[in-house]
Amino acid sequence: MTCTAKKCGIHFQPPSIILIYEDQNQEKTRKRIMPIRNFSKFSDCSRAAEQLKNNPRHKAYLESVSLRQLQKLYSLLKGHLKGQSLAQSLEQVQREEAIDPEEDMNKLDDKELAKRKSIMDELFEKNRKKKDDPDFVYNVEVVFPQDEQVESCGWDAESDEGF
């Protein structure tokens, strides 16, 4: 079966993940409701997302849905179960999504580092020019003039003498 995911969202009551997808064989748009069981406000969202993605019944349908997105949906549900408003949960998810430019990632453990990397990978994949893209160019050279007129990055200033 070949299907292309169009939209993926969550339903709080009864808790379920909803997928709108296109069945390429029949050129039809379909909706799949995947009920969420055994999930509480204490559950681990990453694990729940992984389990759903690897569930033999849903696996084929969720291939083009990223693990990150499923995690986000579970986080929203978790927020709801904790009694947060949707706005609060969304804000929290967004906060977790943000990369702290001051954070020293050398000090993170494997799991935390992998989490940051997967957040940054989303942008990487979005901006990525792949080898098979029709407009792919192997050697892209761009000259960025670095004369005295350019503005300082502001990262040197306070401890320039440290370098």
Place this chain on the structure above:
Amino acid sequence: MAAAGGDARAELDVDVDVDAGPGQEKYDAEENVKIICLGDSAVGKSKLMERFLLDGYRPQQLSTFALTLYKHAASVDGKRVLVDFWDTAGQERFQSMHPSYYHKAHACIMVFDVQRKVTYKNLSNWYKELREFRPEIPCIVVANKIDADMKMTQKSFNFARKFNLPFYFVSAADGTNVVKLFSDAIKLAVAYKQNSGDFMDEVMRELENFDLQQKGEDFSDKEESCPEEKPPST
């Protein structure tokens, strides 16, 4: 550790097996160069590597040495050059690299993420450590992930200027200046090797000769002939 100069010989007494790792003798052979990558976690070192080599890469995970090796055959001035790119495989999280990582390196690519100030700040630590082991090798400073914020390319970063190092704005995602970066690094590595005036290299050679004389055996051509250490032909 002491800076480069007269203390170098004393430093060599430190009991570290610098030859640890995949047979480093081969880097003495004329056609082999070793280029190392440095920089914080998640600045995109491996992604740059993979963008340059595309499908041609054959990374070797050497988990015993916390190291990923990428082999590449290049051509410089019509001559075939076998390049080993050394990537950190997470070793940067120990805040410093094992001395064998630096050993016999001919050039260094030092990467930071234009989105994260801390990775730029840490360049000075990486650079300091690099110079403890390799006082003279060419080092290129790389500002990666410019695709995330093109405005950063209009800013000046003083670190490279201060140490008079070549500086590139690159993006592993859209490919900007990636090929140029690696081609230039290979050229610099080869040029360095040809006119190696590195004090540490001289000391190393001297010590090796000294060792051989002491054993009273004639292995003077040892450096050229280590066929078992050569990488499989590409």
